[in-house]
Amino acid sequence: MARVGLTTERLVRAGAELADEIGFEQATPAELARRFGVRTASLYSHVSSAHELRTRIALLALEELADQVAAAIAGRAGKDALIAFANVYRDYALAHPGRFAATKYPLDPETAAASAGVRHARMTRAILRGYDLPEPQQTHAVRLLGSVFSGYVGLEAAGGFSHSAPDPQESWTEILGALDALLRTWPGAS
Amino acid sequence: MARVGLTTERLVRAGAELADEIGFEQATPAELARRFGVRTASLYSHVSSAHELRTRIALLALEELADQVAAAIAGRAGKDALIAFANVYRDYALAHPGRFAATKYPLDPETAAASAGVRHARMTRAILRGYDLPEPQQTHAVRLLGSVFSGYVGLEAAGGFSHSAPDPQESWTEILGALDALLRTWPGAS
DNA sequence: GGCACTTTCCTAAGAGGTTTAGGATATAAC
DNA sequence: GTTATATCCTAAACCTCTTAGGAAAGTGCC
Numbered sequence: 001m002a003r004v005g006l007t008t009e010r011l012v013r014a015g016a017e018l019a020d021e022i023g024f025e026q027a028t029p030a031e032l033a034r035r036f037g038v039r040t041a042s043l044y045s046h047v048s049s050a051h052e053l054r055t056r057i058a059l060l061a062l063e064e065l066a067d068q069v070a071a072a073i074a075g076r077a078g079k080d081a082l083i084a085f086a087n088v089y090r091d092y093a094l095a096h097p098g099r100f101a102a103t104k105y106p107l108d109p110e111t112a113a114a115s116a117g118v119r120h121a122r123m124t125r126a127i128l129r130g131y132d133l134p135e136p137q138q139t140h141a142v143r144l145l146g147s148v149f150s151g152y153v154g155l156e157a158a159g160g161f162s163h164s165a166p167d168p169q170e171s172w173t174e175i176l177g178a179l180d181a182l183l184r185t186w187p188g189a190s
Numbered sequence: 191m192a193r194v195g196l197t198t199e200r201l202v203r204a205g206a207e208l209a210d211e212i213g214f215e216q217a218t219p220a221e222l223a224r225r226f227g228v229r230t231a232s233l234y235s236h237v238s239s240a241h242e243l244r245t246r247i248a249l250l251a252l253e254e255l256a257d258q259v260a261a262a263i264a265g266r267a268g269k270d271a272l273i274a275f276a277n278v279y280r281d282y283a284l285a286h287p288g289r290f291a292a293t294k295y296p297l298d299p300e301t302a303a304a305s306a307g308v309r310h311a312r313m314t315r316a317i318l319r320g321y322d323l324p325e326p327q328q329t330h331a332v333r334l335l336g337s338v339f340s341g342y343v344g345l346e347a348a349g350g351f352s353h354s355a356p357d358p359q360e361s362w363t364e365i366l367g368a369l370d371a372l373l374r375t376w377p378g379a380s
Numbered sequence: 381g382g383c384a385c386t387t388t389c390c391t392a393a394g395a396g397g398t399t400t401a402g403g404a405t406a407t408a409a410c
Numbered sequence: 411g412t413t414a415t416a417t418c419c420t421a422a423a424c425c426t427c428t429t430a431g432g433a434a435a436g437t438g439c440c
Contacts, residue, residue: 004388
């Protein structure tokens with residue numbers, strides 16, 4: 001019996017691609033094993049459970065997304081940075097729907113603390129440097145941005161905007177413009 | 191063998207409660223049957239599949255939420271209406287996490303078109319009557335509000351804000367104030 | 381090259397979930 | 411009371427996830 005060369009790494013990577021193809025929920029160990037031409041039980045030498053597989057896919061996605069965001073906002077500030085951040089986020093979700101869905105997979109606190117999620121939080125806050133908001137307004141704004149990004153992209157991915165004009169891209173651009181204006185004039189800020 | 195009195199209605203209702211208790215994903219036909227002291231196969235006289243059960247729970251949740259929103263925004267306008275809408279949405283999600291999760295269960299287009307989802311869209315648009323925005327800005331604003339509500343509540347439910355000050359309630363209030371200000375001065379509006 | 385050791389992938393099997401088919405009976409209708 | 415319907419049952423097929431233990435491919439050392 002020839003060995004296929006399974007690895008935790010390879011399984012997670014293939015799992016992420018599988019998720020993009022057929023959906024994160026459907027990216028099961030059983031299906032993954034089928035893709036590798038291997039029995040399901042064989043995966044358990046590399047991954048301890050379906051939960052671990054999902055968690056690792058989520059961590060991979062968070063990492064990839066954080067890398068792309070970091071590259072996009074480097075050297076930008078203010079509205080430029082805001083738009084670059086937002087577009088990377090949305091483009092990633094549209095290009096990799098399964099991985100993006102994985103991003104929302106609930107992580108236990110320690111795992112979350114060690115994940116790229118904290119980079120996301122830091123980078124979101126970095127965006128606001130261009131808008132000098134005092135605390136606690138800054139935290140409120142961070143939460144608003146996170147909500148809009150994740151909410152808009154989530155709704156779009158779920159088909160929420162598919163049956164109505166205008167194009168989601170147009171609303172996206174307009175909304176980012178509005179957010180920029182809002183951040184510049186946040187009520188209660190100095 | 192005494193009959194329990196199963197009904198599609200009762201199953202869906204109990205399924206919704208079950209979802210709130212143990213999570214929407216975990217609210218399976220098997221668990222539901224256990225609650226009723228009945229064999230799993232017996233549910234299939236009332237519900238054609240696990241998918242249909244989930245779909246009906248989702249429709250129930252959308253309906254309940256729409257009813258509560260309708261009651262809350264009746265007789266209110268402007269910021270009052272905005273805050274009432276938003277609070278109903280968030281309170282429902284916190285009180286009924288399983289049903290709220292069901293709200294995001296993907297519906298096929300015809301089902302979605304016949305669901306209370308369209309009432310949500312209409313009511314969101316109604317909120318904006320107090321802010322006279324011209325089209326297409328109005329649609330952009332509708333999408334922004336939907337994104338913020340669903341995004342914020344989704345992140346909060348996922349524990350996104352649980353490890354940082356300040357209290358989510360405070361950010362929520364502040365964000366609603368900011369959105370109100372934004373809607374009153376939407377860039378590009380007359 | 382031969383040997384021991386490790387790792388990989390296997391078969392086998394159990395626990396649960398979903399679904400279909402067909403049967404017994406409690407309830408309702410006449 | 412008899413008939414008909416709807417409800418709930420058993421039985422069984424087919425999933426998925428997971429554990430346990432075995433065979434053989436690969437690795438390292440003499």
